[in-house]
Amino acid sequence: MGLEPLIRMGIGIALILALAPVVMMWLTWLERKTIARIQNRFGPTRVGRYGLLQPLADGVKMLTKEDIVPAGADRWLHLLAPIVIVVPALMLFAVLPFGPRGIVLNLNTGLLFFLAVTSTQTIAVFMAGWGSRSKFSLLGALRTVAQLAAYEVPMVLAAATVVMISGSLSTTAIVEAQAARWFVATPWGFTAFIIFLLCALAEVNRTPFDLPEAESELVGGFHTEYSGMKFALFYMAEFLGTFAISALGATLFLGGWRGPWLPGWLWVLVKTYGLVFVMIWIRGTWPRFRIDHLLAFAWKCLLPVSLANVLAAGLWAVCPWPWGTVAAVVLVAATFLVTSQIWIPEASCKDSPRVVS
């Protein structure tokens, strides 16, 4: 084994650690600007042209703020939680392909690695909520566990359809398998893409699935008792996660680096920022779910539909054209219609006031 692969890997790791925080900082700018425009405001304008230096000013401010730890808190959990949430968020970047060879670690189980590492954030959030020893923090953390557990299963099932058709867990091989057409252009791929996008919003705790940190009802949820740099690290993890999961969505369903005229890495960025923009747009448009509706939507709508979608992908591959396509569409549509006839009336007839818990 020569030295060359080691050096390549070292450069890749250095690039991740140098660029990921930069990506994160200007994602906060992008989000604030976009949300402001949606709400007829200007957003940051004072620090630098178009407020472009605002993230740096925020960073300095966060660094000079006092770190407050509640008196009864478990100090170790309180300190470890922001570290435990940021490290996995950075590791996600290792398996994102930016070109046929533009990937830091070409794991043959890249997709599985990504999904497994994403799910560790549940632990970090619960550490933060439990370690703070505050009611709002603990409520937020408990909601997070229920929410992430509920939305992880449909997301993994949606990704499973891609594995079935491309026959590989490697992120580069999945993009190679989309040479003829992007997976989003197939009946099962379209359904899986919608399910994946909805679950991605829930996995990174973004509106309308931001119950773990719902400002207007839980003060700040699991990070109520955090201030200064530790608080900033939770936001860092959220924005890194938003970028990484959008890039995974682009890889699985939108053909990754494939596209005409532009170089491959630019296509990845265009598609990723496109999905990020959709996520911000949704935040600017939709109100927050209520917790019982949120869980009912995951367990009673997304889960049956994503199970049916796995079968639909199988039918699409096994049956000759056009019967496979017809069968896939009919199966998914029928499942959605049948379950929605049950869960929507169930959810809406229980609209009495309730205690949050």
Next chain:
Amino acid sequence: MGQGSYTLNYLGLALLAAAALVVPLLPILLARVIAPKKPGSTKQSPYECGVPTAGDPWSQFRVQYYLYAIAFVVFDVEVLFLYPWAVVFTGLGLAGFIAMAAFLLVLAGGLAYLWQKGALEWD
């Protein structure tokens, strides 16, 4: 970058995990040096809308969370079985599809049972 060898890839992951620790640790340590430190009993009390804390938050929580957690484990293990099948699916043909369809239908039956029993209700 390129299809690296198995050991090299997992060595890379370990390296990345170790190096990534710098990203959260550096600002935390830096903040410890420059941020002011003025603790006070009011400031250190847990937030509760301005009133003194009533009771310990480290107490029992609703049993519903455990039910969701068990349902999650069931379906997560299912997915664990699904992934190896999904990787080799294209080579299995109709027989492989029917076998997994039967497995998924049994699980869908489990979901229907949970639903009918009210285990998926919030209250």
